Amino acid sequence: MTAPIDPPSATVVEERPQAGPGGTPGTSIQGRSLGQIAWMRLKRDKVAMGGAIVVILLILIAIFAPVLVGWFGHPPNEFHQEMIDPATQTPKGGSGIGWDFLFGVEPLNGRDLFSRVVYGARISLLIAFFATLLSVVIGTVMGIVAGYFGGWVDTLISRVMDVFLAFPLLVFSLALIGVLAQFETSLAVKGDTLRILLLIFVIGFFNWPYIGRIIRGQTLSLREREFVDAARSLGARGPYILFREILPNLIAPILIYATLLIPTNVLFEAALSFLGVGIPAPTATWGGMLSDAVKYYTVPHFMFFPGMAIFITVLAFNLFGDGLRDALDPKSSR
Amino acid sequence: MTKKSAAAIVAAGAALALGLSACGGGGADTKKTEGGSSGASAAKDVPNAALEAVFNPSDKKGGTLKMAVSEDWDSVDPGDTYYAMSWNLLRIYGRPLVTFKPDAGAKGRELVPDLAESLGTPSDGGKTWTYKLRAGVKFEDGTPITSKDVKYAVLRSMDKDTLVNGPTYFNDWLDLPKDFKSVYKTPDVNTDQAIETPDDQTIVFHLNRAYGGFDYFAALPGTVPVPKAKDTGVKYRDHVVASGPYMFEKVEAGKQYTLVRNPNWDPATDPIRKALPDRYEISLNVNADDLDNRILAGDLHIDLAGSGVQPAALSRVLSDPAIKARTDNPTQARTWYTSIIGDVPPLDNIECRKAVIYGADRVGLQNAYGGEFAGGDIASSLMPPSIGGWKKLDLYPTGTGDVEKAKAALAACGHPDGFETNMSYRADRPKEKATAESLQQALAKVGIKLTLKGYPTSDYYSLYAGKPEFVKKNKIGLATNGWGADWNDGFGFMSQITDSRTIRASGNYNLSVKSPEVDALIDKAYVETDVAKRDALWGEVDQKVMENAFVLPGVYSKAVLVRGAGMTNAAVSGAWDMYDYLNLGVS
Numbered sequence: 001m002t003a004p005i006d007p008p009s010a011t012v013v014e015e016r017p018q019a020g021p022g023g024t025p026g027t028s029i030q031g032r033s034l035g036q037i038a039w040m041r042l043k044r045d046k047v048a049m050g051g052a053i054v055v056i057l058l059i060l061i062a063i064f065a066p067v068l069v070g071w072f073g074h075p076p077n078e079f080h081q082e083m084i085d086p087a088t089q090t091p092k093g094g095s096g097i098g099w100d101f102l103f104g105v106e107p108l109n110g111r112d113l114f115s116r117v118v119y120g121a122r123i124s125l126l127i128a129f130f131a132t133l134l135s136v137v138i139g140t141v142m143g144i145v146a147g148y149f150g151g152w153v154d155t156l157i158s159r160v161m162d163v164f165l166a167f168p169l170l171v172f173s174l175a176l177i178g179v180l181a182q183f184e185t186s187l188a189v190k191g192d193t194l195r196i197l198l199l200i201f202v203i204g205f206f207n208w209p210y211i212g213r214i215i216r217g218q219t220l221s222l223r224e225r226e227f228v229d230a231a232r233s234l235g236a237r238g239p240y241i242l243f244r245e246i247l248p249n250l251i252a253p254i255l256i257y258a259t260l261l262i263p264t265n266v267l268f269e270a271a272l273s274f275l276g277v278g279i280p281a282p283t284a285t286w287g288g289m290l291s292d293a294v295k296y297y298t299v300p301h302f303m304f305f306p307g308m309a310i311f312i313t314v315l316a317f318n319l320f321g322d323g324l325r326d327a328l329d330p331k332s333s334r
Numbered sequence: 335m336t337k338k339s340a341a342a343i344v345a346a347g348a349a350l351a352l353g354l355s356a357c358g359g360g361g362a363d364t365k366k367t368e369g370g371s372s373g374a375s376a377a378k379d380v381p382n383a384a385l386e387a388v389f390n391p392s393d394k395k396g397g398t399l400k401m402a403v404s405e406d407w408d409s410v411d412p413g414d415t416y417y418a419m420s421w422n423l424l425r426i427y428g429r430p431l432v433t434f435k436p437d438a439g440a441k442g443r444e445l446v447p448d449l450a451e452s453l454g455t456p457s458d459g460g461k462t463w464t465y466k467l468r469a470g471v472k473f474e475d476g477t478p479i480t481s482k483d484v485k486y487a488v489l490r491s492m493d494k495d496t497l498v499n500g501p502t503y504f505n506d507w508l509d510l511p512k513d514f515k516s517v518y519k520t521p522d523v524n525t526d527q528a529i530e531t532p533d534d535q536t537i538v539f540h541l542n543r544a545y546g547g548f549d550y551f552a553a554l555p556g557t558v559p560v561p562k563a564k565d566t567g568v569k570y571r572d573h574v575v576a577s578g579p580y581m582f583e584k585v586e587a588g589k590q591y592t593l594v595r596n597p598n599w600d601p602a603t604d605p606i607r608k609a610l611p612d613r614y615e616i617s618l619n620v621n622a623d624d625l626d627n628r629i630l631a632g633d634l635h636i637d638l639a640g641s642g643v644q645p646a647a648l649s650r651v652l653s654d655p656a657i658k659a660r661t662d663n664p665t666q667a668r669t670w671y672t673s674i675i676g677d678v679p680p681l682d683n684i685e686c687r688k689a690v691i692y693g694a695d696r697v698g699l700q701n702a703y704g705g706e707f708a709g710g711d712i713a714s715s716l717m718p719p720s721i722g723g724w725k726k727l728d729l730y731p732t733g734t735g736d737v738e739k740a741k742a743a744l745a746a747c748g749h750p751d752g753f754e755t756n757m758s759y760r761a762d763r764p765k766e767k768a769t770a771e772s773l774q775q776a777l778a779k780v781g782i783k784l785t786l787k788g789y790p791t792s793d794y795y796s797l798y799a800g801k802p803e804f805v806k807k808n809k810i811g812l813a814t815n816g817w818g819a820d821w822n823d824g825f826g827f828m829s830q831i832t833d834s835r836t837i838r839a840s841g842n843y844n845l846s847v848k849s850p851e852v853d854a855l856i857d858k859a860y861v862e863t864d865v866a867k868r869d870a871l872w873g874e875v876d877q878k879v880m881e882n883a884f885v886l887p888g889v890y891s892k893a894v895l896v897r898g899a900g901m902t903n904a905a906v907s908g909a910w911d912m913y914d915y916l917n918l919g920v921s
Contacts, residue, residue: 084701088652089645089709299649
């Protein structure tokens with residue numbers, strides 16, 4: 001990371017006549033930006049690309065959930081008592097898996113597990129994305145400011161980060177969401193929307209120091225670089241240097257840690273839903289489904305599908321994030 | 335109605351057993367003879383065998399009875415407990431004045447004298463009740479038990495600041511002097527106007543108004559004698575002084591209790607207890623699913639909670655005929671229902687309340703509570719059938735929801751297109767969550783839109799559904815609810831949940847029944863001394879509650895109980911609706 005990635009003027013000519021398997025002999029030597037190089041490295045990393053494809057698929061599933069459910073399933077909250085054995089309250093034939101119900105049905109009320117897993121992706125990904133965005137924005141701003149200005153600003157922000165890192169986040173979220181129920185009527189938003197916003201806030205707001213610390217460290221080393229000195233000697237002021245000189249060089253770590261933070265947030269949302277403080281019933285969430293499934297461990301498919309959904313999502317994001325890091329920062333040890 | 339369905343289950347079980355023996359006959363002959371020989375030593379397992387008669391009766395002494403429960407319980411101190419399992423069990427180490435006969439079914443609802451020589455003698459028109467204690471009864475340390483110990487026990491159990499659990503019937507009904515606060519705070523106040531002890535064997539209770547059913551009060555654990563010298567307030571639970579056949583050997587709070595024989599218990603003074611096992615081992619906080627598996631495997635005898643197996647074990651229990659033969663499926667004196675709260679418009683209009691009942695999918699609600707075996711029969715009223723005075727009401731259809739009638743009621747209410755309201759449920763209770771979800775689905779069909787709100791069980795009555803201010807502010811029109819009888823009569827079941835005058839600022843169990851008409855009937859029932867007439871009055875209360883559509887009944891609760899292998903004298907008592915813990919033994 002010696003030069004900014006973003007400005008096209010800063011391209012570096014690679015002194016390699018045959019640039020990998022993609023390059024054909026005989027073509028003229030091309031200049032490639034660092035971004036292009038990273039993209040090439042990423043394309044070569046099959047595991048990371050696999051992760052990326054799964055991530056894109058998951059996003060598509062979440063966006064087109066109503067369409068998918070319309071083709072292959074039933075409305076996610078619709079009861080199908082006819083699929084349930086009235087004596088034991090478990091699905092007839094064990095799971096109810098078949099062409100009509102691809103993943104089987106839930107015990108007790110016979111809701112379509114496929115539809116609920118698909119709709120669950122919406123909540124999980126929505127919360128994970130926006131919570132990550134919130135963390136990244138706060139973390140980047142705080143990290144840059146702390147790292148660049150140093151002194152008492154740095155001390156103050158660093159201590160605040162320490163406080164946040166020491167915070168018992170899970171316990172706090174449990175308490176906060178419990179307390180909020182008392183004030184629900186006086187708020188403008190209600191029900192699911194309120195809970196989603198709240199979860200995004202809780203998860204996002206308390207996770208920013210992780211990314212903030214990394215950004216601060218990077219900024220500390222960047223601000224001593226020659227190109228920053230050069231800009232400063234040309235008369236550039238703080239904000240310009242921060243956002244035009246330093247920030248572009250931080251795109252790589254921000255991207256990497258954002259990708260790695262998403263799966264953590266998916267798990268955290270699942271944990272909160274599992275503990276019963278997530279999205280209220282009957283809205284489907286993966287964590288909430290797992291929580292229900294614990295009572296019915298003799299009906300394993302109920303736990304298997306939402307569990308697999310969380311597993312695949314977290315794994316895909318992690319593989320993609322690792323690949324992205326290798327591509328953007330080849331010096332990091334694997 | 336319950337009897338009928340119970341009979342049907344027995345018949346089904348018998349048919350199953352027949353099918354099974356036919357299979358055995360066709361297959362392995364050796365297996366059959368083996369089964370026959372073991373059948374000679376112990377009674378043959380049949381589903382519901384312990385419902386109407388004592389199953390596997392025996393007088394064999396010895397062995398260790400192993401019990402477990404998936405949670406901790408409030409306290410083993412007789413003056414500080416409100417759990418049915420606790421009221422049932424504590425009689426192995428404590429002797430109340432009067433208790434329920436250890437027998438199966440309705441016979442178990444009969445009151446018999448225990449520490450007292452006979453049931454209470456009323457005088458002064460039911461305002462004064464006299465009991466005479468048996469001679470020769472001693473505490474575990476050999477001290478004779480006197481009527482003063484009983485008086486002290488009753489008075490201490492009323493201090494709800496120190497002993498927070500347990501009912502407050504004595505507080506409400508005894509004719510106490512004004513300056514009496516508690517045995518701990520005002521030990522010197524003379525309380526003879528409430529409880530008199532003219533001699534060591536006689537105890538006289540004076541009530542502030544007449545009550546014909548005082549023997550039920552005398553059966554409360556509060557009358558188990560407590561020696562004043564050994565009372566350590568809330569810490570008494572660490573060493574309860576035994577008056578029954580067993581005493582505590584080891585008390586590990588939240589983990590385990592062990593009880594051994596009390597050498598100072600004299601069987602000659604105790605006609606109702608058999609005292610068969612040498613030891614009781616009671617484990618606490620056992621994982622609920624693990625507990626079920628250990629009972630099925632024969633490693634444990636009894637799930638102390640008596641509320642039935644977990645959903646995971648249920649399918650295994652019902653699908654394996656050999657295990658099913660070891661089950662009992664009693665209907666309990668408990669109803670699961672939904673309160674329809676008239677404080678929240680438009681539910682202040684009776685027609686809107688009726689629309690909710692018409693629109694509800696009653697079969698769906700039954701399934702939500704666990705189906706016909708683990709959940710119970712579809713309820714047609716608030717009061718469960720085992721309470722005297724119950725009659726089957728037929729005010730509303732009990733099918734999968736009557737859209738026509740619901741729409742008609744909505745039109746009469748002035749909301750032909752339906753309305754919106756909120757429904758609260760206990761978030762950590764999957765069955766109540768399923769109930770709320772089922773109701774949301776069913777009512778959407780008639781245009782009533784429900785928003786579901788889950789609240790934690792521990793604060794459900796103190797901060798949320800039981801707090802009228804919160805309910806009104808948050809517009810909670812419907813709230814899941816459930817109630818079990820303190821004892822099986824109209825007073826023991828209905829008084830706390832239908833009397834509008836019991837409603838306080840928070841901590842209410844009566845969420846919706848507010849009617850002067852009902853209150854007047856309750857007052858009439860209090861003073862009625864004739865049992866049949868009193869029962870009829872409670873039945874009328876039940877009918878009025880339903881006519882006014884204050885509640886949407888869910889199910890009359892049933893539980894699938896499993897008899898531990900080798901357990902003798904199993905009997906599902908009609909008083910507790912679980913196995914009676916007094917005379918169990920091990921073979």
